[in-house]
Amino acid sequence: MSAPDERETLATSLYAHVLALRAAAPDAPLPPGGLPLPRGARPPRDGAPGPRAREAWPAVTTLVRSALADADPVRAALALERELSAAGIRDRHVYAAVAALPPPEEARDRARALARALTRTGTTVTAVAAGLGLLVPLGEPEDVPYLRALGLLEGLGDRAARALAPLDRKAAAVAWLVRERSDALRPLVDALVRGDEQAARALLTGLSTTPRDLGRRQARYIAEAVGLTALLRDGPGLLVPAFGLLARMSEGPEAEIRAYDEALTLYETVADRARELPPLLGHRARLVTLVQELDSGDARLLPWPPGRRRAVLTALLTAVGEPENLSDPAASADWRRAEWVHRTARHLAAVTTAVEAGGRRAGAAGVPPTSRLRIEVAVGDLGEPTGVETRLLVDGRPLVPSVFGSGVGEPPETVLLNGALRAGPQPTEVRLAEAICTEGCCGALYVTVRRDGPHVVWDGWRRPGAPPGLPQAPAYRFDADAYDREVSRAERDLGWAWPARRTAWLIAEGLRERPGILARWGLRRGWISTDFHRPDVTVITFLGPPLRPDGTPDAEAATRQFLRHLPDDGRPPRERAAEALRRLAEEDPRRHPEPGE
Template identity: 45%
Template sequence: MWLAVHARGDELRPFVHALWVGARQAVRPELVALPASPRFVSSAVARRIAEASQLPDLLDRHPSDTDLLARAGRLLVRMGCSRDDPTNLLAYRDALRVYDGVVGRAGLLPPTLDNAAMLLSLALDLSSGTGVLLEWPPGRRAVLLESLGRLLAEPRWAVAGATASTADQRRRADWIRRTGRQPFKRPATPDGFRVEVVAGDPADREPVEARVLIDGRPVVPAVFGRGPVHSPDHLLDEGRLRAGAEPREVQLAEAYCTEGCCGALYVTIRRDADQVVWENWRQTMPGSREPAPELPAYRFDASAYDTEIARAETDCSWSWRTRTVARLIKAGLIEEPDVLSRWDASRDWISSGFDDPDTAVVTFWYVPGLASGSPERADSPLQFRWVIRDDGTPPEAQAAAALRRLAEEDPKSYATVCGGSRERAEELGFPGQPRLIEPWTSRVKMALCWVPPEISWCWVPPPVDAADSCSASRRHSVRASANAGSWRARRARPSASRAARRPSEAFSSRATTNSPTAGSPSPCVPSPCAASGCRAGDRCTRARSRSQRFCPAAPAVPLARAMRRSTATGSTRLPFPRPRGVRPYAPTGLRRTTLVPGGCPT
């Protein structure tokens, strides 16, 4: 039932139909034929697929089916994905049986690039990820890790990426080469405090995590399952995990949407004589009525702690070339901040490109008068973006060349504007970036917000003449419609979908008494949540009923159609692959709304 309601992708329908009609003979071939991309299979969907198909029994009935074996391994990887919701792996009751079945028969798998990446992802999860938190019998997890280590060290698996032909395949093969032995190295101090930097499979766009382990167990997925631990750029390169004389509160992880939506995990780090103390754990959970889990204070030997932090900060074995270039540029700008400040600029996000990992991206803010100490309109800065492509020289040489150019040439002359207001950009002499500067002011107006995963994404086009008539809210947001109610009603009304394709008739499909029409703007009708302090009015995303989660003055347009239509009208396309929530890698220029506990954008 859950899959029939939530797994709406066309690629999943044959499998769901086989389950629905009870065609048990068709379940296995349809399961094998499922797409492996995270776009179609989230962690929650992966768990439901494994439960509905009775995956351990299928593996027992077909022990020599290598396609089924590979599919079972990929489902385990998806369930433990930290970028999504890793608690689904902990909620899957048959996880240990599937791990035993996949690892125990992994030698039957052909040594392809996909299978090598899948087995390595399982090993990384078993060594420092969510898989550690399963209720393993004593010594069983170590046996599985040792078995995977022996298998992947065999010559036939060591050359799995030798035939890589495309850029994506070569990038994946390079990841296997860099990371292949990492999960099988025995740490010098298995107990106590340890930081393990893990780069996930680049084919799945997995994040780079600075996993914090205490007594061999990962801290973040144990108490915070709504997002991955922060990257080493945030925790290590900035020195946030160092223990100083003054207590420091550090954000270890943030929800995959935003902290204002689903919270974050904090800890206070302080030095107490010859010990380092982690205490005062804090979770921000907006709108939640359940108490956050409490963690005790942890004490570590200060000398061992400092040694581990220094090792983690200097370890670059996980990093690829452009990521190393970005880290060296960032380190140089931290050491010499005057390199940018002389150009009235300040450092912002610096890392490898998300869309193109083979580039290094440097972003900075520009405020006139910053160097002289008299910034002009500091509340209206412009954001610039400089993309550095890998030229094949050593990363150290590329970073040094980039720092020299930043010091000798005004970076605003070769970087592009990627954030700030259009008016401010034109005022300062940087016009011509309509797609990156405030896309909500363009023809297709939208902002980003997050809704629970059981609600589908929709897009609300702006009213024709009433776009500026609502004094309560001037930003149009992505709307959500409930599965039961408006979603079914929308599928039952194809005429509404056809009308939504025509901008001139965009408001004729669901006319109400307070719907604005061309030439006759009407103010927003206050919603019941206005009494709680929300000023979004009728454009509020808070659920007023199961069938009303959108502005009644505008029709709901499915996300896929909105993306096609936004491309035709020249607007910025939404980047996330499936309607799970706002990813932390939203393109520069798209602002997220700030969510209050009620879920209303402010």
């Protein structure tokens, strides 16, 4: 490209660049991630890394405040663009710093004018990012067309979406989805960008909403982008995809349901029509998941009117029905999943009945009493990658999503079956939840449990590594007798544990009681549980050096993790665990490595 051509390209604003690309090919599919930026939109760095975030933020703040002092927004925008480019500050730092900078009340109109000049005439990503950051709190309806256009550009979709969210949630969701690179979702995204509602609706009917194919956040953006609740009310044929999107938004850790503005309406509409769903095991499993989330998960924290959550929960439970083929494992490849549906639905119905009866059934098997503290073990759908977590409800509110956010409760083996929640004479610190990515990445939730006369107190909360801005966790004071009864009940209730999981627990218990079994081979115990994708397989892991060719441990080699997989063969868990312990005691388990070790 010649120098005059390059200057002409640089003089084209990003907004004008988008309009030109769309005018040239209005029906062309978007490239994965969005439309390409024009040449020169990201200033060259000459190999320099640019300022880090902590140095960039004060520099950006100073430059923006200086620009706000100029009464001419166009002149101020041009000067700010030059200064940001010269400083070599990355656009992500520019956006974050500006979005966190509340403009003075007396300068709001001037800041809005500057933001519009930057977004409509800016020729670099850094300048437009600054404008988008200013528009997050200052945008008005007239800014929506410009934000929608900029949201089509690669690298700007999420920033445009944040500015769009308070103005037009549907347009914001489309901007988020523009970044989507999944081949399965691209046709739907293209239809939404074109505004082709008929095509989007047709594509929605064939959308796979299983956890393997669709993320929780993707599900929420799709629901917002298509106007799901209105579509479900106004037209036939969308119950199954609407049900799938609702289930996906509600499921498990990092649930998106509380971020979805029309969650209550969608829950109520799906519950009213749930009996119209085809009688498939997969649908029944997801109905049970919805009930479980309404009972003890994020969905319970929605702003339900009095009595309405219970009515929705009851309607969904009624629609579950009785799965077939529970008596004959050979009759169905999904027998274990059907058993989970039956067992979990029965437990949730008993819990609901006990609460409605004011606790009169407290003490029945698996039914918690009415008290300040309630402990639930939530087992995920055994037809999907399965998690098991301990959920704690205080005064009817799920604790972990209330004060920690994206964490998942610890498995019962680490907070129940080992007595960690018992209140003894000495205060003990217990980890209640861990971020789904691990504590070292995004934190964990800890509490100190202590006995104080006739009470048990939870206080001394810690959230190491957790993001700032989470709600403050209060100190909780429980009646000691009621607390002890609930913890004891939860420890005894193993109705949630299927055979492979019980086998894993018995093996772990045996290795704790007999540490010499692995110490004999110079090994340490790792995690022992069930396979995440194959719940009927018990997994034993242990750590130590590999063996040399002569069969002796290589003390100079790095420690490795070794695995043993024990598929459920139908024998009682205690018998299978005893055999596994005997084999570990008699033979170094590294002598017969499994594939992939």
